[in-house]
Amino acid sequence: MPQPEPPPRFEARPLGALALVAALALGSAPAASAAEFTRIDPAASEITFAYTQMGVNMDGRFTRFDAQIAFDPAAPEQGRAVLELPLAAIDVGFADANSEVQDKAWFDVAQFPVARFESSRITALGDNRFELSGTLTLKGTSHPISAPVTWTGQGTRAVFEGSFSLQRADYAIGEGQWSDFRLVANEVRVRFRITALQP
């Protein structure tokens, strides 16, 4: 008897420090529908962050990342997402700073090479908007986060856009001599624009 193609499942895989790994988590998932977005287009996706340094607005980005999602506009609550970001791919715009943020006081990339977000709940807000909640794990510390997301569908492509704030001290990002918020503000605004594709 022909079985429908099983939905993609998240599988634990070894992560190399530089490996870009995105995993898809589908709990007790329904069969993937044709309308479900399950892949992303990295070239049309970006994750950036903004912070203040001595009153000056600064920004940076993750030059490599991937995010697979399972999102059916007809049933947003059943969507799931797992993002993994190799922290070696942080670009803050300056060679010396890019090397500095790899260090122990910042992301300690040698010990914690990957940041991970795993969704736990999606709440539809109507009008192509939803609230995405989940857990962000960064430098060995996990905290719940949630972000309002808007999505725009264009045929087999959908663009998910949103942002959320985190406090860098919650994750011990910038310790010791860098912990003074007058120098580098505690609040970091993370913005994402993910272009997803139907299979």
Place this chain on the structure above:
Amino acid sequence: MTTFARAAPGSAYTHTAIALHWLIALGLAGTFGLGVYMSDLPLSPAKLQLYSWHKWAGVSLFVLSLARLAWRLSHRPPALPATMATLERLGARFAHAALYALTLAIPVSGWLMSSAKGVQTVWFGVLPLPDLVVRDAALGERLLGVHQALNLALALIVLLHVGAALKHHLIDRDDVLARMLPFLRQRGRSA
């Protein structure tokens, strides 16, 4: 400028002119030294702090230099000593014009460099200056070269300026240095 035409050559610099001259001279020396020192430091909170101070000082010096230029255009400075040769007068005129131009051009080059490198200049951490050029690392490196070249030119002309002032004071024994340093006149030989 009508005020310029009307004003008779003064016999002395105004207190404002003297104050602006020395404020800018001290500010330039400090900001120049800070710029040379900070650029080779490894990244640290202190380095970021010094860069901010350098930029704040640079913007302040630009504002002071604009004020000084406005003062210069609306007040006739004392005439040069009649004993100066034509070539010396030309040299003095050129050096003074170059000093005014450089004190304005150097902060602007630093401001543009900072924008090109992706760090907006926010005066005293409060007043953001607009980014007149887009973020472009290669442009930032070129503007760094411009900033350094202009500063080298400034350093050379300041050396010439100081040398000329000392020559006026010690060799020509005229009042050119004393009129910008009034205490020399009070304590000095010509009263």
